[in-house]
Amino acid sequence: MYRALERILSEASREPDEPNGGTVSDTGGHWIKGCALGCGGAIVLFVLVIVGMSFSMRTAFQDAHSDREILEEQFGGQDVFTPAVDGSVPVDRVAAFLTVRESLAEVHAEIERVDRQMGDFDDLADDGEPELRVALPAVFRLTKEMMGLPWVFGETERVRNRALVEARMGLGEYTYIYIVGYHDQMLAQAEKANLFGASAANERVRIDLRSMIERQLAAAQSELGEDDKWVVVLAAEVDALRADERRIPWQDGLPDEIAACFAADRDRFDATYSAAAAELDLLNSTIRGGGFTIEMK
Numbered sequence: 001m002y003r004a005l006e007r008i009l010s011e012a013s014r015e016p017d018e019p020n021g022g023t024v025s026d027t028g029g030h031w032i033k034g035c036a037l038g039c040g041g042a043i044v045l046f047v048l049v050i051v052g053m054s055f056s057m058r059t060a061f062q063d064a065h066s067d068r069e070i071l072e073e074q075f076g077g078q079d080v081f082t083p084a085v086d087g088s089v090p091v092d093r094v095a096a097f098l099t100v101r102e103s104l105a106e107v108h109a110e111i112e113r114v115d116r117q118m119g120d121f122d123d124l125a126d127d128g129e130p131e132l133r134v135a136l137p138a139v140f141r142l143t144k145e146m147m148g149l150p151w152v153f154g155e156t157e158r159v160r161n162r163a164l165v166e167a168r169m170g171l172g173e174y175t176y177i178y179i180v181g182y183h184d185q186m187l188a189q190a191e192k193a194n195l196f197g198a199s200a201a202n203e204r205v206r207i208d209l210r211s212m213i214e215r216q217l218a219a220a221q222s223e224l225g226e227d228d229k230w231v232v233v234l235a236a237e238v239d240a241l242r243a244d245e246r247r248i249p250w251q252d253g254l255p256d257e258i259a260a261c262f263a264a265d266r267d268r269f270d271a272t273y274s275a276a277a278a279e280l281d282l283l284n285s286t287i288r289g290g291g292f293t294i295e296m297k
Contacts, residue, residue, distance in 0.1 A: 060154030061285050067161035068284065071170050078208045081172025082215040085223055086230065089177055089261045096167040097177045098265060101272035103163040107155050108274040114149070115196075115276035153296060156280050175205060175282055176212055181262050183254045185273045196279035201248045204297050205282050210241045213249050 075081070084090075089097075164174060179186065179201065186199060201209065217234045224231050233255070241247050250258070262269055274281075283296045 057151050057154055058287075060151065060158045061287055064154065064157035064161045064285060065287060067158070067165050068171070070165050071161065074168070075170025075172065078170075078172040078175055079211060081170060081176060081212060082219060083176050083212060085216065085220045087180070087216065087234075087255060087258045089180070089258075091261075093169070093173065093177065094181070094261060094265055096169050097174065097181065098268050098272060100160065100163040100167050100169065100174065102268075104156065104159055104274075104277075105272070107152065107159055108277045110152055111156070111277040111280070112274060114152070153280060153283075154285070156277065157283065157285055157296075160281075171284070172208070172212065175208060178282065179209060179248055180250070180254060180258055181269050182273050183250065183259070185270075185275070185278075186248060187251065196276065198279045199248075200278045200281045202279075202282070202297065203245075206245065206248065209249055210238075213238055213241060 161171075164171065182200075186201065213234070217231070217238050220228070220231045220234055237250065240252075241249065280296075286295045286297075288295065
């Protein structure tokens with residue numbers, strides 16, 4: 001996106017050479033290009049570290065943090081959840097998960113709206129050289145949207161954590177069901193987001209998932225024995241996860257027994273997955289300096 005933004009503005013600000021060999025409004029061109037740098041840099045800033053939040057924005061993160069403390073007190077952190085020995089998810093837990101996901105519909109719609117605007121902006125770079133009167137308003141609209149993203153980030157986590165408290169579901173269980181329930185979407189290459197393109201399974205999430213499957217294997221070995229067919233399959237998956245730090249559980253194919261848990265609700269799973277919001281779905285915030293710096297990972 002950043003390269004497209006810089007290209008649009010640099011092309012839009014280019015004018016025919018003046019008789020004296022100079023160009024028209026070099027200063028204006030540098031200023032517009034600076035908007036591109038600022039806007040592109042803002043995206044990186046907002047995704048990694050959100051700094052200098054207003055009170056209302058900080059409140060969303062603070063509410064999310066309070067509910068996260070409740071979740072960790074009731075269910076433990078993500079480092080304690082262990083899937084069922086066979087990896088299955090009970091019907092009532094599937095229902096609870098989908099209730100949480102459906103509560104996020106409004107904030108997902110906002111993210112998708114901004115994502116579409118980002119796609120429209122990128123398209124300007126593919127349609128030749130846009131006129132300055134077209135490119136400049138697009139920059140201002142996009143900058144305005146970027147300024148609103150911190151609130152969206154906080155609201156995403158706040159709504160999710162509050163829904164998890166009400167559904168009595170810990171973050172560890174939520175993460176596991178997310179990965180196996182949205183398995184096909186996680187691996188699909190066709191669904192590309194314009195604003196956020198990364199998977200929900202970032203480095204921290206993949207470490208948590210690998211530990212979950214390791215605990216699942218230990219429980220299966222204890223209950224079923226080392227030579228059980230399922231234990232052998234599970235052990236092979238743990239080995240694959242340890243060998244490839246970027247792998248998600250069951251990347252080569254979800255076992256039929258696990259996939260069957262979601263078959264009856266497949267339409268609801270498909271409806272509640274948002275490619276544009278996926279990168280934000282499993283993030284947790286950390287508030288530092290009394291809320292002046294908020295990190296999400």
